[in-house]
Amino acid sequence: MGRLQDKVALITGAGTGVGRACMEIFAKEGAKVVGVSRTQANLDEALKAVTDAGGEGAVVAADLSTPEGAQKAFDGAMQAFGRVDVLVNSAGVGYNHVAESEGSMADTANTTPEKWREVLAINLDSGFYMCRLAIPHMQEKGGGAIVNVTSISGYQGLPAAHTYTAAKGGMINLTRSLCVAYAKDNIRANAIAPGFIATRMVADFLPLFDDEAVAESITPMKRPGTPEEMAYGCLYLASDEASYCNGTILTIDGGTTARQ
Template sequence: MGLLEGKVAVVTGASTGIGRAIMSTFCREGARVVAASRTASRLEEAAEKVRADGGTVHTVAADLSEDDEVGRVIDAAVAEFGALDVLVNNAGVGYAYRAVRPGSMLPLDESSLDDWNHVMGINLGSVVYACRRAIPIMKEQGGGSIVNVASVLGLRGHPDAHAYTTAKGAIVNLTRSLATTYARFGIRTNTICPGYIDTPMVAEYVPFLNSEEQRFVWNPMGRTGEPREIADGALYLGSSMGSYCNGAELVIDGGMIAKSG
């Protein structure tokens, strides 16, 4: 029996990186997963690999910055599998998104309001929309677990990417507020704050971060993290292993925050 045997989970941002690893890990542990992301082809390709290993995945291609689109994802969990036990809000954009929107990761005074609102809609709006729709379902069925993926950059200042860092910081405090409100209904809400993880979001920086000259400068463990290491954290918080975790920030960063103070 897996740690999520018989459970139904929604994982957003599931086509690549951390979300893809969470989808795979949850399926391996017995969950039936509704996987959501914007690009249908990439999402389905990721899901097919999980299905080939015996996992059960239903995909929903959606623009998660739009409330109605998020509604389709949450509704799919109930329609396809009859429940919603675990919600993982992982969808977001980071530094790699500059290829799509060059102004998206700039400091505040260099950002247009359009870029600011766009990043906030994806990184924070998607979390708000999903939680608003999932919580009534979880209340009615007697409980559930919400895992919000933020970032270590939501816990400290950073010289650029102010929309990104603001959104991630807001996720941390939203999680605390949800945890204090809905625990009485059996709903636990926690945050994961990853450090630099070897995903497409930061791929251009990984060789530099892991170079002999730099790797111990920024991180006591001397390396970037792997998506599976974040997925294991999501499994802990989403399953009964984390049954007394509520309102917590699980920092998985190799000691990056500890080193920087």
């Protein structure tokens, strides 16, 4: 307990999945948490879980695919707690986004320019918008930690979801570039690269793990990871325990990419 004691963590994508797990676990480790998502109801549930466990937090409903939404999120954190020590960029969409945006997870030949821009805005631009607001603040206060949630799809080729993979690959190299540029300011930038994680983003594919042979072909551990397992990776990178980690891409995939 207390690995983030007295720090303020701004966590995007906090309504569900990895972002929500980060919000709850960071609060248990002493951080004041500010959760951001597009859906107020999900945020309210996440905040209740934090406060019911004795933590302290706030939430901001915002669309981070726009500069204005990112500004709203950052301003909300500053109004709530007056500073941001940790930024976790977990906002994003995946395969389930097809239900509300047909064609968003297609291959290049079947992706329209509009869908390309849409997914990049949510999965990559949002991280850029948040970083460009947080970094000057962290410089002024003497340092901070940025943790980006990417994916092993950012360094794998896939038959579809090409905009998604491009965005995740972009976030990986943005993380490395942030490290190189801002280490002098005591700002660490790292990322986790999850594998197949049991979230609603991939809910339609979870039955694949019911077949042991198929499950083993996906990952040697033959099961999906959990949001909490990803959040603990983020916790490590955000904490002072990772004081010499900078530009690190921490793969948490049950061994999926070990075969490559």
